[in-house]
Amino acid sequence: MNKAAQALPNFRSDNVAPVSPEIMRAIEEANRGPAAAYGDDDYSKLLNQRFSTLFETEVTVFPVSTGTAANALSLATCVRPYGAIYCHKEAHIDTAEGGATEAFTGGAKLLTLPGRHFRIEPPILREAVTGAAWGVRNRAQPDAVSITQASEYGTVYPLAEIAEIGEIARDKNLSLHMDGARFANGLVRLGCSPADMTWRAGVDILSFGATKNGTMSADAIVVFDQDLVEPLSYRLRRAGQTASKMRYASAQLLAYIEDRLHLRLAAKANAVAAHLGAGLAALPDVQLVAPVEANLIFAKLPALAINRLAANGLQFARRGDEVIRFVARFDSTEQEADEVIALVRRAVAGSTTVGVTTSATSRQK
Ligand SMILES: Cc1ncc(COP(=O)(O)O)c(C=O)c1O
Numbered sequence: 001m002n003k004a005a006q007a008l009p010n011f012r013s014d015n016v017a018p019v020s021p022e023i024m025r026a027i028e029e030a031n032r033g034p035a036a037a038y039g040d041d042d043y044s045k046l047l048n049q050r051f052s053t054l055f056e057t058e059v060t061v062f063p064v065s066t067g068t069a070a071n072a073l074s075l076a077t078c079v080r081p082y083g084a085i086y087c088h089k090e091a092h093i094d095t096a097e098g099g100a101t102e103a104f105t106g107g108a109k110l111l112t113l114p115g116r117h118f119r120i121e122p123p124i125l126r127e128a129v130t131g132a133a134w135g136v137r138n139r140a141q142p143d144a145v146s147i148t149q150a151s152e153y154g155t156v157y158p159l160a161e162i163a164e165i166g167e168i169a170r171d172k173n174l175s176l177h178m179d180g181a182r183f184a185n186g187l188v189r190l191g192c193s194p195a196d197m198t199w200r201a202g203v204d205i206l207s208f209g210a211t212k213n214g215t216m217s218a219d220a221i222v223v224f225d226q227d228l229v230e231p232l233s234y235r236l237r238r239a240g241q242t243a244s245k246m247r248y249a250s251a252q253l254l255a256y257i258e259d260r261l262h263l264r265l266a267a268k269a270n271a272v273a274a275h276l277g278a279g280l281a282a283l284p285d286v287q288l289v290a291p292v293e294a295n296l297i298f299a300k301l302p303a304l305a306i307n308r309l310a311a312n313g314l315q316f317a318r319r320g321d322e323v324i325r326f327v328a329r330f331d332s333t334e335q336e337a338d339e340v341i342a343l344v345r346r347a348v349a350g351s352t353t354v355g356v357t358t359s360a361t362s363r364q365k
């Protein structure tokens with residue numbers, strides 16, 4: 001990448017974020033002398049207690065290294081090989097995890113559903129569940145519902161919607177999984193407690209994302225339904241997700257929830273996203289595809305404009321010809337957002353000029 005492009009703000013993903021200074025200090029602090037392996041260290045032994053306090057109920061916590069592992073192993077623990085999982089048609093478990101859930105469940109089927117604002121709509125779910133081929137041997141049998149909070153398009157489920165989805169799941173004895181890759185961003189948006197956004201609304205198992213929000217490849221699975229703990233523990237080991245030097249992931253996760261750090265970091269990302277989204281929405285020929293409720297912005301603009309932005313080296317993800325995705329991080333700034341707004345303004349103005357030709361490669365996601 002040329003030097004000019006390197007100087008541009010990077011809103012490609014929260015996955016490009018550095019590790020937050022607080023988390024680096026926690027790693028440094030844990031890096032002293034030998035420590036027991038595979039979760040028997042002093043940091044890992046504190047996880048259940050500290051997370052049970054955070055979630056105001058008994059939970060069991062398993063550090064994992066990726067969100068995909070968290071999702072696939074969570075679902076594998078509550079879904080039979082001949083089972084089915086309801087998820088939104090834009091769900092990450094269906095669109096971007098290489099079939100991990102299908103693999104780790106032993107072949108479960110993802111039943112994708114439409115839904116406005118990129119969220120599962122309870123009436124649509126209820127209709128699908130009610131009309132499922134229950135007991136029909138040649139059809140996958142529903143076992144779970146998976147929702148993403150905040151969603152893949154940066155929208156956030158209101159508590160009442162989660163509770164309604166939880167009720168539908170419970171009525172049909174389905175497990176409810178939450179992909180919380182951007183969990184803290186959702187919490188900040190709602191201003192609610194972790195308990196209210198999970199188990200109180202019926203969530204049985206949570207992919208607790210932290211990597212996008214400041215940790216170093218340290219995510220976790222938080223289990224509310226304690227019947228899932230034992231089978232999950234075996235699945236984690238056989239999947240290579242029981243780290244020998246678990247102290248480093250555990251030290252990070254403890255620091256991440258200490259003194260509301262997770263909320264402080266997410267709040268910074270959400271605030272910059274709101275600023276960037278408002279600035280883009282005010283531009284001619286630019287429309288937001290979804291409300292900005294977390295740290296992601298999806299905007300529709302002329303394909304030529306996106307090509308120009310790519311040609312200039314701006315880092316972003318793309319959804320088709322005319323939709324661009326920007327993701328704000330805990331270390332993003334409003335100044336960087338203003339720079340992107342100015343670049344988009346010029347790109348759109350330039351792209352509407354007749355005869356504009358660019359050889360930019362459009363960058364798919
Ligand atoms: C909504 C969502 N869920 C899950 C994941 C998977 O996380 P990872 O890339 O760490 O496997 C991502 C990706 O970053 C994501 O955006």
Ligand SMILES: C[C@@H](O)[C@H](N)C(=O)O
Pocket residue numbers: 012013014015092096365
């Ligand atoms: C690309 C996608 O898989 C990743 N989760 C991101 O949001 O950047």
